[in-house]
Amino acid sequence: MSGPHTDHHVHFLAAVAARLSIDVSAAGRVEDLLAAIEVGAPARGWVRAWGYEEWRLAGGRTPTASDLERALPGRPVVLHHRTGHAAVLSPAALVEVGATEHADGLLVDRHDILSRVPRLDPSSMQAAAARLSAEWEAAGVGAFTDATHTNGAAELDLLARWSAAGVIRQAVTAMVGPGDLASLPGHGAPVGSVRVGAVKLMPAAGRLGELRPQVADAHRSGFPVAIHVVEVDVLAAALDAFAASGPPPGCRDRIEHNALSLPEQVDSIAASGAVVVVNPSFLVRRRGKYQAQLTGVERGWLIRMASLVRAGVELRAGSDAPVAPSVPAEMTAAARAHPFSAAESLDEAGARRLLSPLDDA
Ligand SMILES: [Zn+2]
Known part of the structure; x- marks a missing residue:
């Protein structure tokens, strides 16, 4: 058209960040989602994943901090909900952002806490932004x-x-x-x-x-x-x-x-x-x-x-x-x-x- x-x-900006995260949106079970995170994780530093929705996961289950710990022990992991309105953090991530009181890892509409997650590298963000904008233009x-x-x-x-x-x-x-x-x-x-x-x-x-x-x-x-x-x-x-x-x-x-x-x-x-x-x-x-x-x-x-x-x-x-x-x-x-x-x-x-x-x- x-x-x-x-x-x-x-x-x-959320669309750019999603592009720079491990995409778990196709996972139909928590185990598949964890496997995708394990495979996609960088060798060191924060692990970012994006795209879960509990209604797509078997049993309607929300992943938890202990699930993420099981997949990548000791690593800081942030798993964003597809809508951006929630995120699940691993135990190490909760320590790093000072939110250990959220023991299950689930943060709903807590931009105040998530803003303490280290920023993405600006040059990667700019490159992803350029690709995204070009795709939208082509559409x-x-x-x-x-x-x-x-x-x-x-x-x-x-x-x-x-x-x-x-x-x-x-x-x-x-x-x-x-x-x-x-x-x-x-x-x-x-x-x-x-x-x-x-x-x-x-x-x-x-x-x-x-x-x-x-x-x-x-x-x-x-x-x-x-x-x-x-x-x-x-x-x-x-x-x-x-x-x-x-x-x-x-x-x-x-x-x-x-x-x-x-x-x-x-x-x-x-x-x-x-x-x-x-x-x-x-x-x-x-x-x-x-x-x-x-x-x-x-x-x-x-x-x-x-x-x-x-x-x-x-x-x-x-x-x-x-x-x-x-x-x-x-x-x-x-x-x-x-x-x-x-x-x-x-x-x-x-x-x-x-x-x-x-x-x-
Ligand atoms: Zn919106």
Whole structure:
């Protein structure tokens, strides 16, 4: 299919890091995953692996610190979940980052601890970034929005340097975390050739009440927000926060993923004026997970597309790379053939529109 297209939701640095890690995403059992780590481990130093998902592993089991110890005794190993939201560390790795209280090795959304893992070598990262960006270009991706909630001045500078050097060949918009807005130029402003995007918010389970003030704070600072929404209760909290505080003039807030939404939430999403960014590739790549974990009724609420467009929502799509590859043809094919709800499939023009630019991304 012709390009260039915009991938509206990626994690570029995580995709680069995944390329430099042992890929365990094909493993169907913990033992296979451990064997892949053993074979792929470098002779010395940290061992990085990426791509496990408990639902793909027999018994739905999450690997543990003692599993990693069994595979590579005494070595510091970090095993990243495919989504980036969790990691498992070996006992030696837990010692090195000062997190031995997490005896099973599992860290969920603990970027504060994982940031103590030694950085990858900058020249390897740059070479991997160049290869990744060239692959995306060949697939027809001409622009992307990086939706990483830990982005700050340092990450935007790195993306800008890579863009200036021709390492990244796409036009880049980068969202930013809510913590450090004062050290950044405003929304829509350039950092080199990178455009500063929305403030990315990751609502914490059990702390949805914090969303309203976080959204209002970002709006007061002149930024629209993009909220990570997977469950219906998070969607309800996001819509509540949008009703209480509107984005700055000329901008729209965003709902990322919108995995599940109730029929009665469709009109409220449209009324909020927020852009919704879905991940159609998940319908194919995570079909087994949805089949195993959702009821038939819930699968009908999964990754709505046509009902949102009909209600007047501005709908876009992203790959969530590295969770799924940034391949426009895969995203549009999935959008045209919703496996659980044919009524949510889009026609060809609707699917193409998912990857068209947003003027206020
Ligand atoms: Zn994401």
